[in-house]
Amino acid sequence: MRKYQSLLNSLEKYDSFLLTTHVNPDGDAVGSLLGLKYILQSYADEIDLVVEDSVPEYLSFLSGTEDIYLSDELANTERKTDYDLVFVVDCGDLERIGKVADLIPEGNKIINIDHHDDNQEYGSYNYVDSTVSSAGELVYDLAVELGANFKKDFGMAIAAAIITDTGNFKFSNTTPKAHRIIADMLELGIDTKRIIKEVYQRESYGGLKLKGKVLSDLKLAGDRNIAWASVSQQDLDLFEVDWEDTEGLVNSIRGVKGVEVGVLFKEVAEEKIRVSFRSNEYFAVNEFAHQFEGGGHPRAAGCTVMAPLAEAEERVISKLESELGVKNQ
Ligand SMILES: [Mn+2]
Structure with a gap:
């Protein structure tokens, strides 16, 4: 057929x-x-x-x-x-x-x-x-x-x-x-x-330095099964790069041993945060992203949160911690 x-x-x-x-x-x-x-x-x-x-x-x-x-x-x-x-x-x-x-x-x-x-x-x-x-x-x-x-x-x-x-x-x-x-x-x-x-194979000098800074602030959450980081407008200005230079970053975050979900917050405007999710084995990040009016695939998804960066981080990570906890039981 x-x-x-x-x-x-x-x-x-x-x-x-x-x-x-x-x-x-x-x-x-x-x-x-x-x-x-x-x-x-x-x-x-x-x-x-x-x-x-x-x-x-x-x-x-x-x-x-x-x-x-x-x-x-x-x-x-x-x-x-x-x-x-x-x-x-x-x-x-x-x-x-x-x-x-x-x-x-x-x-x-x-x-x-x-x-x-x-x-x-x-x-x-x-x-x-x-x-x-x-x-x-x-x-x-x-x-x-x-x-x-x-x-x-x-x-x-x-x-x-x-x-x-x-x-x-x-x-x-x-x-x-x-x-x-x-x-x-x-x-x-x-x-x-x-x-x-x-x-x-197109990493720019500033882009690699930006990734270095962002990854040096990498955080673990939940049962050390969530890894997350953020990129602010200020970071981009500091290294004179743009959002394209953050490409691939969320995959590095997901790659941490023992981590199920990697999250990257991008402050694309003052109260507009794009959030990218990647998972490794079992957690459906597209279903999770739906709760924030986002979507995507089970292992790669995203959403936009209209809030200041710190508030978006708190909302998403605490929700993620509670859901990953539930799914682990
Ligand atoms: Mn596609």
Whole structure:
């Protein structure tokens, strides 16, 4: 049974597509978006790619990123707004597309392609599978079902999606199929070393110093099974770095021996704290994040707390301590 049958049956009827993904796009978001563009190109007269926030610098080596619009830019062009189909990738909730929502007329057909297990099924068509490694893997499946002719650019986009979402095959969402897809793409001649270099070997001097400071303040909580740290605006200013330089920090925190949950608090504005959660074995951080109107995956999730940093830390860590205590009993 082909999973995209319903879409395949009607795809020929449509010819203008809007492709979008979540705010603060990551490797899976950008890779899926570009991969989707390559396979839909032959069906559409018009394809626009749009995201609320700009593509992070570490992903700009992927060809095609230069053609991704910011939602504010697209809103100011004469482009059409009534796209036949809107494809949303890597978003559990439609709110995750941010201001892109203002570009989509009420009732527009939406294709939801996602791998978050708390997906809200907001699409006219929902292709949601939380057992896959990444949204990129779902885009790959669509390409296979469409009989698409794979090119290197497509391969690089899908490989970037899979490699980044699995933490270079380290995380628990790494599947045999994720490896097989990369193997296929390697046979196509893609350069995975380039992806690793651009994504993981790009530490700036200030960024590494920032991580040093943040980690020197690392704290343990609960039954020493919670590790957490915070990054303030002041820290960023001190080392003249930005939020991109905190990438990977929460995974280091989760890596402490004996720790189940790693938490990183980021003071993105005075009373606006982004909280990232990572867990190792059993604690579903997406369910936990729901209590703070966040979400994500069982082993990687996040939320935003509108409070001063110290208050956000106290609220989240004390709640986490009580829940991890309960689950341990
Ligand atoms: Mn993803």
